[in-house]
Structure formats: C-alpha cells, structure tokens
Amino acid sequence: MKTVDLRSDTVTQPTPAMREAMMRAPLGDDVFGDDPTVNALQERIAAMLGKEAALFVPTGTQGNLIATMTHCQRGDEYIVGQFAHTYRWEGGGAAVLGSVQPQPLEHQGDGSLALKDIEAAIKPDDAHFARSRLLCLENTIGGKVLPMVYMAQAAELVRRRGLATHLDGARLFNASVKLGVPARDIAKHFDSVSVCFSKGLGAPVGSALVGPRDFIKQAHRARKMLGGGMRQAGVLAAAALHALEHHIDRLADDHALAQRLADGLQGITGVTVEPPQTNMVFVDVAGEKAQTLLPHLKSCGVLATGLYRLRFVTHLDVDAAGIDHAIRSFRDHFNA
Incomplete structure (x- = not known):
C-alpha cells in the first residue's frame, strides 16, 4: 500500500x-x-x-x-x-x-x-x-x-x-x-x-x-x-x-476523513482522541507504547508528527482506504 x-x-x-x-x-x-x-x-x-x-x-x-x-x-x-x-x-x-x-x-x-x-x-x-x-x-x-x-x-x-x-x-x-x-x-x-x-x-x-x-x-x-x-x-x-x-468545496471531504480517523481510534486503552473540527486529529497516548508508536506507524507506511502532541492531518492525497489502514496500524500496535 x-x-x-x-x-x-x-x-x-x-x-x-x-x-x-x-x-x-x-x-x-x-x-x-x-x-x-x-x-x-x-x-x-x-x-x-x-x-x-x-x-x-x-x-x-x-x-x-x-x-x-x-x-x-x-x-x-x-x-x-x-x-x-x-x-x-x-x-x-x-x-x-x-x-x-x-x-x-x-x-x-x-x-x-x-x-x-x-x-x-x-x-x-x-x-x-x-x-x-x-x-x-x-x-x-x-x-x-x-x-x-x-x-x-x-x-x-x-x-x-x-x-x-x-x-x-x-x-x-x-x-x-x-x-x-x-x-x-x-x-x-x-x-x-x-x-x-x-x-x-x-x-x-x-x-x-x-x-x-x-x-x-x-x-x-x-x-x-x-x-x-x-x-x-x-x-x-x-x-x-x-x-x-x-479545491475549496472538497475541504469538507478532508474534514469527514478526520472524523473517520477520530472515530476509528476511539476506545483504545490509554489513548485520548480530541474530537476534530476540521482536518486535524490530535491524540494523546499514555503508557509504555507511546514512545514506539510513531516508529511502528512508519513501519506500516503511515506518517504522523508528535512534536508536542500526536497529530494527524488529512488532505487531498489521502482517501478513506488510507485512513482505514492508519486506523488498523494504530490499533495493531496496542493489540500486540
């Protein structure tokens, strides 16, 4: 992928x-x-x-x-x-x-x-x-x-x-x-x-x-x-x-994908997801797996930043399949 x-x-x-x-x-x-x-x-x-x-x-x-x-x-x-x-x-x-x-x-x-x-x-x-x-x-x-x-x-x-x-x-x-x-x-x-x-x-x-x-x-x-x-x-x-x-009206698609991502990350122990308003999803991760999350995601082909909080940003080069892959990769890290 x-x-x-x-x-x-x-x-x-x-x-x-x-x-x-x-x-x-x-x-x-x-x-x-x-x-x-x-x-x-x-x-x-x-x-x-x-x-x-x-x-x-x-x-x-x-x-x-x-x-x-x-x-x-x-x-x-x-x-x-x-x-x-x-x-x-x-x-x-x-x-x-x-x-x-x-x-x-x-x-x-x-x-x-x-x-x-x-x-x-x-x-x-x-x-x-x-x-x-x-x-x-x-x-x-x-x-x-x-x-x-x-x-x-x-x-x-x-x-x-x-x-x-x-x-x-x-x-x-x-x-x-x-x-x-x-x-x-x-x-x-x-x-x-x-x-x-x-x-x-x-x-x-x-x-x-x-x-x-x-x-x-x-x-x-x-x-x-x-x-x-x-x-x-x-x-x-x-x-x-x-x-x-x-490309203005289609920004609503980015907002919808951000919500899809936020919904998919709900319910994971130690993970708090801030409800998105637009195209950014901020996530706080507690526990030992926080330090290895970004490297794990990268190994799965999912890139994010964690400069001060974990942040995911949707855009026109991301589709629903990509968001679903990111959700699976994220969950796999906590289920391992």
Whole structure:
C-alpha cells in the first residue's frame, strides 16, 4: 500500500490538472509587476476576501511577517496566542527581523484568547512600555474554528483601543467550509489577512497577504526587503488559481476523513482522541507504547508528527482506504 502521509496538509502533490495549468500559465516578471497570472491571482484572492488588494508571497510565514512589519514599527508590540503560528512556529521573525515585541497570551479551550486578557494586555501610552499596535488571531487554530461572534467582538475591542487586526488565515478556507460562510465574512473583521495555498488547497507553493491598497503597497516594500520578490512567479500563481477554483468545496471531504480517523481510534486503552473540527486529529497516548508508536506507524507506511502532541492531518492525497489502514496500524500496535 502507498504511504499514508498524515504529517501535514503541506505534503500534497499537484494534481495533473494543476500541473497542466502551471504549464500553460502566461508569464511575466512579477518584480516589475507584469506577470499576468500573478496579477490575476492577486485580484482574485483580494475579491474573494473582500479586500482592495493582495500580494503573492512565497510562504505564509513571510506573509505574516510582512503584515506585522507593515502594521508595526520598531518598539511596537503585537498581542498573540501562546500557540499561534505567528508567535511559536515562525522562528521569532517579528522580534528578530521586525524589532516588534510579541505579547503572548494563554489560549482558551476553543483556541480563542479571552477578551478580558486581550484588553488587559494593551499597554498604556507610556514611555516605559512597548506600544500595543496589533492583535494577531489565527483561524483555524490547531484545527479549531474561531466563532464568528468571537472574531467580531475581538476586532471591535481592539479597534476601540486603537489597535489594528491581522488574521493568520493559513487554513482560512477550512474555517469557511466548517462555518458554512464565505471566506470574506471571516476576513471582514480584520485589517489584513494571510492565506496559504499550499496547505489544504493543495498548491505546491505560495500564500497571499490581503488588505487595503495602501497597506499592500507598503507590504510590497517589505516583501522585497525579505527576499520574497520572485520573477516568473506565474508558474506558481497558476497552481494557486487552480486551487481556488477547484479545491475549496472538497475541504469538507478532508474534514469527514478526520472524523473517520477520530472515530476509528476511539476506545483504545490509554489513548485520548480530541474530537476534530476540521482536518486535524490530535491524540494523546499514555503508557509504555507511546514512545514506539510513531516508529511502528512508519513501519506500516503511515506518517504522523508528535512534536508536542500526536497529530494527524488529512488532505487531498489521502482517501478513506488510507485512513482505514492508519486506523488498523494504530490499533495493531496496542493489540500486540
């Protein structure tokens, strides 16, 4: 049986139709702003998210860093969750490269940040403190979907206090599908949004940063500074355009497969499965067999990660047969 790679939704291969779109893409030089496919992608994603403009960037990490550096200046501060990607998983870029201080907060059980904690973290206008300038949220966060009401409340709170808002929407379309609302209805609560094409949408490379036209003009300068200006980038933008046209609605299939996996792992002694909301299944394993589980799964052709918790991620290169094989392999380890 072929390898069932559940490490991340970033491991997908371009579909044949996506490869064909990449081959046929008209190209220019995006640094000069004349790659027609990049321009089409930027216009498309900006319109889909209800923003004035967009910037195609190589990675979500760069998109988030550009957003932070555009919203904030040296000595400013952004409020963020302890387990948010922009704080924990992006190498400290905002602090190291942007001289922007993070103010991390504890998450609630649903992945949100308590409104009272956000308000308490906003610093007074005093020379002793970094300037609170930005709230960064993430949706989905650890596979969880932030509720619409919560996002509206958080945005209203910080705007009243003079802060901007940025959404790390790497898996924004997973949230959109789960909530049953257009992605623009989520994006409207934020001044800027980053969205990733190379996760659930299945493109090989690329993200976009969207926001007001003047903001994106400033972000373009930051992208150049960070080495994100690409040339005939339309080859990659074509894959993202194809993904936007063909791979959004099918995210519901990934969510269903995650639920299938979670259901199949129920009832094993020493194994606790967190009910999935989207395409991520988190599993806690107690006892002696925890240390040998990942090697056993790998020997069966099933790949997962266990950086801080055991995580399985479904995507367009995984089907029901693969999920069932993963369940059998997992159970065999505990039945041996």
